[in-house]
């Protein structure tokens with residue numbers, strides 16, 4: 038068992054608003070008032086929040102570019118007895134934001150870490166999406182590059198849970214189109230500018246949303262929420278059983294000189310599998326194959 042050193046301080050992981058400044062807890066304000074120092078991503082940004090609540094505290098920057106050395110320095114201060122609050126620019130620190138490294142550093146040294154919960158954009162988006170909340174998968178930011186994004190979506194394809202991703206506005210239409218191509222038709226919601234003046238939650242099928250945001254691009258901060266697969270489980274299993282025949286037939290047609298698209302189209306037609314579904318089946322299989330031959334590096338955060 039790790040004993041907390043008697044004189045050591047505490048790291049408070051404090052959630053702050055994701056837009057509306059009223060969304061801050063009494064406890065968060067009390068902690069921010071009582072700690073010795075506040076570690077934040079952008080000191081100017083956090084000072085605005087502190088000024089709004091009349092809090093005057095020293096701040097220290099802790100962001101993705103200085104995380105490693107700052108985590109050690111901040112943990113040193115906590116070990117020496119200081120109380121430190123960690124905040125992000127918005128929402129909960131360590132959720133698609135820096136924080137994980139500092140939490141680990143403190144825990145490895147036997148220092149106390151206390152969460153002060155509050156807003157997180159993905160929770161707000163999920164509960165207002167109208168999609169099932171019983172089980173969900175939070176995938177963080179979708180990769181910016183098309184191939185990596187499609188691979189991430191293919192990985193999430195069979196997860197029996199509502200899928201949640203963060204997305205940048207200029208990639209929204211492309212991501213919705215990729216989601217439709219890889220995941221098939223599903224209900225989804227685009228939650229934009231939550232808790233802010235231009236808050237908007239658009240619900241619909243992936244194809245409709247892709248079309249809408251392609252013809253009318255938007256700005257702002259965005260969470261994408263997507264329903265779990267609509268294919269009935271037995272239908273899904275039946276389709277998966279066809280995978281070896283599909284893969285074999287595509288390989289055969291490719292060997293005969295057809296390009297991948299033509300081979301896929303023809304093999305799907307011959308086997309009576311919708312073309313989108315055939316594409317997804319093969320994409321998932323090729324990803325699995327790639328993952329087996331190149332095991333992923335262990336992610337540390």
Ligand code: SAM
Pocket residue numbers: 055056125127128129130131132133134156157158159202203204205228229230231232233258259260
């Ligand atoms: N730590 C934050 C949290 O707890 O949600 C997430 C920070 S991450 C760097 C920023 C992303 O979160 C944005 O690009 C957007 O996808 C999502 N986000 C943050 N605030 C949002 C808001 N008000 N409305 C919609 N999405 C938001």
